[in-house]
Amino acid sequence: MTSHNEKCLPKRIILVRHGESQGNRDGTAYTVTPDYKIPLTALGLQQSKIAGEKIRRVISNDDRQVNWKVYFYVSPYERTRATLREIGRSFSRKSVIGGREEVRIREQDFGNFQESERMKAIKQTREKYGRFFYRFPEGESAADVFDRVSGFLESLWRDIDMNRLHHNPADDLNLIIVSHGLASRVFLMRWFKWTVQQFEYLINPGNAEFRVMQLGRGGDYSLAIYHSEEEMAEWGMSPEMIANQQFRARACRDTLNYKSSWYLNSFFEESSWRARVNIQQVINGPDKIVEKRPDDADSVNGANEEDLEKRPDEEVANRNEDNIENKPGEEVLENGPDEEPENRPDEKDLENKEDEEDLQNRPDEEVKNRPDENDEGNRADEEDLENKPGEEGLETERGEEPETVDLENNEDKQVLEKEPDEKVAELVNRPDEEFENGPEENFEELENRTDRELQNNIEA
Known part of the structure; x- marks a missing residue:
């Protein structure tokens, strides 16, 4: 065809x-x-x-x-x-x-x-x-x-x-x-x-x-080219039908004739068309329903497309320094996560703070100066250490150490090496029992016993 x-x-x-x-x-x-x-x-x-x-x-x-x-x-x-x-x-x-x-x-x-x-x-x-x-x-x-x-x-x-x-x-x-x-x-x-x-x-x-x-000139047929509007009205044609004929007289053949308002309105009421448009917007997605989102309000004030596309984190990074200083929750971004903010509301300026020596005495830093971790020069006096519980028995009435301290000499070591294991164990475990009778009696008995045992060992 x-x-x-x-x-x-x-x-x-x-x-x-x-x-x-x-x-x-x-x-x-x-x-x-x-x-x-x-x-x-x-x-x-x-x-x-x-x-x-x-x-x-x-x-x-x-x-x-x-x-x-x-x-x-x-x-x-x-x-x-x-x-x-x-x-x-x-x-x-x-x-x-x-x-x-x-x-x-x-x-x-x-x-x-x-x-x-x-x-x-x-x-x-x-x-x-x-x-x-x-x-x-x-x-x-x-x-x-x-x-x-x-x-x-x-x-x-x-x-x-x-x-x-x-x-x-x-x-x-x-x-x-x-x-x-x-x-x-x-x-x-x-x-x-x-x-x-x-x-x-x-x-x-x-x-x-x-x-x-x-x-017509556009390739469509029309009654309005030859007949007048009055004639068509006498035939019983409505004003909408007559307008459609006039439209056809000049419209292109490919133009959809259903676009005429009279034709569509004969099927749908105006309220129905509004509802139909809303349904179509829902189908197309929320981005097409809401022409202006709340977070896009800045675009009306001249924000460019790049600012609108940036994520919140990127927007904060690109804000002015004045805005950063005035926002208490964002000053960390200026100094970095490891630095202290300059203008926190709960702290005074550095000029009004304590000296550096006081800052070094913070609880977290005082741990470094504990007695068991510093040098011997920083420890407590020897008198305090000698007076600690459990060490009082090491001192005699004359202020002299018992002769057992001389065991550090080589001669005493040779003697101890010849002692039986039972005597060494008995000597080690005995002080706790002997200290129960008081410091003076225990020291005298310990001194006499030690001399006696040493003499016997020598004669043997």
Whole structure:
């Protein structure tokens, strides 16, 4: 298939309703004559001929344009075929490139023979039920007509795409569809995607009246190019529908027609659209819901993008020194973790502090000067050490050490080496028992015993 372009698209699609018929003048005609055989009246023939002349003037721009052609589609009913014959009188054989009977654009079926009184009651019921969906007994509803007209439109586009009409792109092509009132309304509804509610307000074209859908500059069809706003209002079109036709007259073909406010608002209320937008924001994420976060407020004051992207730790590092000094919790960043802050609120200046000697006497540093860790010069006096409990027995009444101290000499060591192990153990373990009798008695007994034992050892 070839793509839709301006050269192959018809310049106009014209919908024509048949002229006045016997059924339009007298409803009892349907009781004795099948609907498809109802003929035109004399007035209807004249109306159809006049309609042909008007259509030719529209197509030829009042005979100022010559490179144009027409192609006809016609309903199989007698009254539409008769209308086409009268319209055809206004066109030369050279200007007509073809014609086709199309069953799908026939009138709505109301049943077979239509008894007058019964049809009145049925039509009253239709008004209560709804004109579009009510189906006549043994007949059709407008919705049924919509379905078959939709099928016709698909065939129409295939005829255009595949050039079944044998159209020369050098000539303006005009399609003329001779049909019925309800079929014409359904055709427009299907083409322009009107809603059922909008369809209910439309009225049928008059006998032999026509509607011109003309191709706009942007490649879309519109009723507003040929018809005035007043005319369209008389057809039952709402202001929104008329505005849409005016939009189509200048809009590009690729533009989505659903963007028209009237079309969307017919489905959604304004409050529903606001709720829909909120739901979409939630789906897109919190970053798209909140346009301005609390921590991004500085961006309004001129902060650059780099500052906004920095993490809190990096922001603190890049703050001014004035701000750092004024914030008690951040002065450590200036001096480093191992240095003391300069201006802590619970400390005075270094000039008012104690001397360095006092600072060295802090509890943590005093541990270094404990007696058991310093030199002998820093220890306590020997008198204090000699007076400690457990060492008092080492001093005699004369202030002299017992002769056991002489055991450090080599001569005494040789003697001790010859002592039995039992005597050494007895000598070591004995002082605790002997000290219980008092220092004087223990020292005298120890002295006498030691001399005696030493003498015995020497003689031995």
